[in-house]
Amino acid sequence: MLGTFVQIQAFGSNADELEDAVEAAFLPIAQVHQLMSFHDPESEVSRMNRDASHKGVSVHPWTWRVLKSAQEFSRNTDGIFDITMAGQLVKWNYLPRYGARYGGGSWRDIILEATGRVRFRRPLLIDFGGIAKGFAVDRAVEVLKRNRVTGGIVNGGGDLRVFGSASQLVHLRHPAEPKRAAGGVRLRERAIATSGVYFARTKNRGRYVSPMLDGRTGRAACDLISVTVGAANCMTADALTKVVFALREQAAPLLARYSADALLLEQGGGPSWMFDPTCETSRET
DSSP: OTTSOEEEEEEOSOHHHHHHHHHHHHHHHHHHHHHHOSSOTTSHHHHHHHHTTTSOEEOOHHHHHHHHHHHHHHHHTTTSSOGGGHHHHHHTTSSOOTTOOOOOOOGGGEEEOTTSEEEESSOOOOOOTTTHHHHHHHHHHHHHHHTTOOEEEEEETTEEEEESSSOEEEEEEOSSSTTSEEEEEEESSEEEEEEESTTOOEEETTEEEOSOBOTTTOOBOOSSEEEEEEESSHHHHHHHHHHHHHHGGGGHHHHHHTTOEEEEEETTSOOEEEOOTTSSOEEEO
């Protein structure tokens, strides 16, 4: 689901109850996939991309919630985070075409109406790839907690959240050698998300380009680097990885605003931490 493998672990004393809780926790992840997948021509994202530039499109409250959060991230980052970069990703074959135009505009052209409908001021394409996985992980954690699970881990392809009293060690890929671990972070009641360009597969003017775009310029990150962000919830961590890619060390004030921290890994250099001492992430390298 969500274009990746999703893994859920639950800890407790009653095996049958844990099994039921895990099964229930997969349901919101499947629902987010159904609502927000760019790859599914029947999803709400695809319906908005087809229709919202010429009429209002009614969407599920979760889709509305993610759109509103995406706009807040765009506003707070001066447009670095922008879900309307999908047209560029289609052009570079990171996203399927489905006969859609590339689109233009920006996050400012998305209108959220009070009736739960969405309109676009002009034709554009949106993609929730930078935020929906984190949102789905958070919804799964909510279900586990409602089912009286005292601790667990939900991992959606690197978007990961740990809850409960026990801490968990999470290993991070090395950007130059993705099959090798570069170190790890120990988490307790914390979420992390990692984004990297080590799997970039598209060339532009002879250079490999990544799907990590700066919404202000439309340019892709080309350096071999990965960014891991720790935050209180996975949606925030997921969105902020794209911002740290663009801003690097200049992202420190924004991370502090969200009580988040970050680890940058680059080829030929050691890890670079932007660390908030009030956060619950500890480092093991």
